[in-house]
Amino acid sequence: MKFIRFTVVSLLPVLLMAVAQTTGAQTTFLAGTVTDSITHEPIPYVALFLTGTNSGGLTDDNGRFQLRSSSRADSLKLSVMGYRTKSIPLKTTVNRRMNVQLAPVGVALSEVVVKPKKEKYSKKNNPAVIFLNRIRAAMGKNDPKRNDFYNYEKYERLTMALNDFDPETNYAWMGKKFKFLKDHVDISEISGKPILNFIVKEKVSDVNYRKSPHSQKEHVNGMRQEGIDDILSNQESSRQFLEDVFREIDIYGNDVNLLQKRFVSPLSRIATDFYKFYLNDTVVVESDSCVVLSFVPHTSETWGFIGKIYVPKNDSTMFIKKIEMHLPHTINVNFMDAMSVTQTYEKSADGSRLKTRDDMTVELSVLPGLPQLYVRRNTIYSGFNFDEPENAEVFNLAQREIISDDASEHDNKFWEEKRPVPMEQGESSVGELLSSMREVPVYYWTERVLKLMANGYVATGNPSKFDYGPIMSTISYNTAEGLRLRVGGMTTANLSKRWFTRGYLSYGFRDHRWKYEGEVEYSFNDKKYHSREFPVHSIRATSSYDIDQLGQNYLTTYGDNVFLSVKRLPDTRVTYKRSQVLEYNMELYNNFSLGLMSRFERQEESQWIQFIDGHGNNFPHYNELTFTLKLRYAPGEKFIQGKSDRRSINRDAPVFELIHTYAPKGLGGTMFPINRTELRFSKRFWLSAFGHVDAIVKGGHAWEASPYMNLFLPSANLSYLIQAESFALMNPLEFVNDSYAMVDFTYWMDGMIFNRIPLLKKLRLREVMSFKALWGHLSPKNNPDFNKDLFVIPSEVHTTLMSNVPYMEASVGVDNIFSIFRLDAVWRLSYRNAFDAPNWGIRAGFHVTF
Missing domain, CATH: 2.40.160.50 (membrane protein fhac: a member of the omp85/tpsb transporter family)
Structure with a gap:
């Protein structure tokens, strides 16, 4: 039954594609992200021009852009110093989200094959390995849980969506029947691709930790969920399953628990045997000049990450400011096209590391030929303190997660106050989208059949x-x-x-x-x-x-x-x-x-x-x-x-x-x-x-x-x-x-x-x-x-x-x-x-x- 339930939740969003259709507006609207074709990093300040109109603009610091014009455009032209100029033809009716890649000047990968010498990597006397060992040696000194108490507020939002949902280009064959879908399309701020959300879950809670006797409790003050998984017989089980699969990551452990698997942490005891480490040039992270420690598994198919650790320069405590991790494309993980995790930390007055953000994005392909799925789990932490909580009796409760009786009853005003990051239009209108979809007979009856299989x-x-x-x-x-x-x-x-x-x-x-x-x-x-x-x-x-x-x-x-x-x-x-x-x-x-x-x-x-x-x-x-x-x-x-x-x-x-x-x-x-x-x-x-x-x-x-x-x-x-x-x-x-x-x-x-x-x-x-x-x-x-x-x-x-x-x-x-x-x-x-x-x-x- 677990197999059936997982399959149902995975296949239901595909119905949105099988029965859905959008039509573009008569005017031109373009939005998306411009990235480097080699590094896939966003490119800021790219000049954009809609030929045939008087409209244009620049990408922002994160490479994102939005362009509108009441006139029909022939093409989109992009140019910036250091990259080849690119022109993209546009159709008569344009309402598109796109991720545009620009090639660096002098790079012609389609014509050049580079065959480097086989790397002679050794961890002995390797400065990068020595640097990693210094980080590991300092882990306990800046661990916030070395204090008697540790408390913080946590906001978590998990969204699932159809990825790269652009019916104007990818799914034009669907026809023009369901125009309402275009009103629910968002742009992923991570990938820059258009997405159509079909599950949104929010949770706001207080977390209390006590060192001795050891106890950690999470008091859920608010909980909100909308989406197609409401066909399952138990919404709480669905929430716990998704939270377990896409759980927040602790890089300071030996193993990273993710996707119900175990990956070797770059800070693991066996990290130097499992990963190769390299010291790179320094970069600025939030005004701090940081040393960059890169890591990659010896064998990319095994259960590890590629990524970078950012440590402030000349910081004797080896405090990690930021970490970025990605799954290798060749890794033996099912359904996975791409996954990235970004964590940021700040230092408290006593030197403790305080995780402020844990952001994960996943791109999945459940079955060949069907649309990709997009999952984002964004967690924000705030309100840190090391005091004994006023409700210290919470540590005596049996359950680890305590859900308030009115957690699911809060209105929009509550959520507007508690959200540290605003919701996109499509995220906030999942309920309206599903109501519209269920008025379509083929979607309605197919959903009922899948509900029967699941329950x-x-x-x-x-x-x-x-x-x-x-x-x-x-x-x-x-x-x-x-x-x-x-x-x-x-x-x-x-x-x-x-x-x-x-x-x-x-x-x-x-x-x-x-x-x-x-x-x-x-x-x-x-x-x-x-x-x-x-x-x-x-x-x-x-x-x-x-x-x-x-x-x-x-x-x-x-x-x-x-x-x-x-x-x-x-x-x-x-x-x-x-x-x-x-x-x-x-x-x-x-x-x-x-x-x-x-x-x-x-x-x-x-x-x-x-x-x-x-x-x-x-x-x-x-x-x-x-x-x-x-x-x-x-x-x-x-x-x-x-x-x-x-x-x-x-x-x-x-x-x-x-x-x-x-x-x-x-x-x-x-x-x-x-x-x-x-x-x-x-x-x-x-x-x-x-x-x-x-x-x-x-x-x-x-x-x-x-x-x-x-x-x-x-x-x-x-x-x-x-x-x-x-x-x-x-x-x-x-x-x-x-x-x-x-x-x-x-x-x-x-x-x-x-x-x-x-x-x-x-x-x-x-x-x-x-x-x-x-x-x-x-x-x-x-x-x-x-x-x-x-x-x-x-x-x-x-x-x-x-x-x-x-x-x-x-x-x-x-x-x-x-x-x-x-x-x-x-x-x-x-x-x-x-x-x-x-x-x-x-x-x-x-x-x-x-």
Whole structure:
């Protein structure tokens, strides 16, 4: 679903191009930027003249210009000393934004090929490396967080737009139907290109830092967002996702966290091994003469930047005044055409570095042949002080980000006062643009289809009180049921903000049985739309009847998802289960959650799984009443909230889980006692320039004798799609354990090898390896061969008792095929040649990543 949601947000703006059209005015209007064709730096004071008119002008200090004329112009002529004069023909009707490049005099790159000698770079006795080491040595001395407290105000604006949106030249084929679009076109002050904004998010907040005990809190006073991502079911998830992808950069760390990747910082401990450094001539930055330290990666395809660090001349504190960073064009980053970051700093009275501006611009191409996207995240910092905040109790709050109740309710006057930089016309009119676009039938209906893909549910009204879904489970197939049809849905907060229901009804055409689930939930806090919104604090009652796929536990999707219907083996390890569940769930803002559950369950036999004990007695069903405690702690976790599930925005946060299930024999007709404990830990470990490892470690123990259905059944994945925490080549019920330990490691190498192979680096392929192992034990008390009171495992299942050798699988794969596909070759390393289990196989997956 994360893949679908990302794709929807990326493709929706393309609709603006597919159905949109502008016409120019009858007069001439030109705006844009003039840059150097070699360095791409803006050129100030270029003379411009509209031939055929009396209009002309000069570019400003940043190379920008605007020209208007009531007469028709034949061409635009540009001239300035040191550059070749250029003339650009103009059409009859002109309303254009342009980025004009001028070639320096004497430079004819199309006719000259320069082949420099191979550089002999050495970091030994290199003045640039010595200069960098001096900067690193002084980092702690000017760190503002060396103070007991550090406070500041932060304003952040994130915009997404269609890049180079000039229908007069680039998209003239669109026709002349939607003239209103021209009123919403802005000029990027960074690139000088015309852009059409479709998402704008603003946030103003106070940030408070305390050194000991360490704590940092952000109090959001105002928040405003408009754009096409309002079709997603949870706007807060969209905001957090974009803030995580395009987060503000800390160059003083070893790694730069950006685009949900890790780049090597030019101030990293390994910077001198990863980058080449050069000292350049001094330049003036805000009246300070600064030494320029340039840096570039040894291998441009790897995860690093090219850029410059500006340090005031003769400053013994090695204070960084400004830093500029860009991604190399050859870097192995998906969808990225260009990215630049500029940070500026000022020095406080005590010598602390105070970041005043963090400005990032990104140009993206999602699919070939479609328009570029433009993203800008501009953050301004002010109001610095090192005093203990008046609201010091804020440090005792659980959440890191505290959003005021009225943060989204402020009027235009509030934002005019709080914005340190004014908004462009197009930025402030995104809502009007989308309202106009939704009056166009083709855009309206296409947006509804993409909304369905993103959310998985169909709204039945405006506002909707009942949503139908999930759509992906409407039709599926499995061995027991054959063709399975399902209808269902859920009520929303438009019906009640605290009472919610959801459920489904399904039918199997092979077993001719109806299945169902019905749920009623009361939330102790008001919800904005649905019951699963964070934080959950509720009581929930559920009644269900459905098949139970023993030994198959799909953690990231529904078991009846249509994409899991194709399997390598008939799915016959199933029973029928009736259950009534009463549960209490509480989530805290510090990402600690508590769950208490009481479940009465009746397991009914199927034609493949019968309940026969060691004495030969046949039971058509058995009952159990269980009580479960679940504790979960994931400090710093961020996720995308769906209507039925959640997906981590990233896996950086450690996740700890403890689950204990208890069922006393005889209570509520419980046939067998259950006393089972399970622990789980997961985290992503970053290896700087060498990729990252996703690690999962878990284990459990059953303390009482119980039949195999109540023990630990490792998850077997019968589909051909890669599934988390499942074994691709294991059969369901192949192993049954009352004690187990499992590890699941996936190493994403991010092109560490392929980037050095000429053909493969052009394809931007990446390496991925994984290793999964399960060690388990079945004690005599839980082995039906020794304990005749337990149910016998059907011989057709071919269960194997584990020895001291763990079950192991390993895979080697190619990731990033066409930027979204992964293909793995998987090998079974132990317990090979098992009944109906392959020794190797090919598995596929798809996901979106930069």
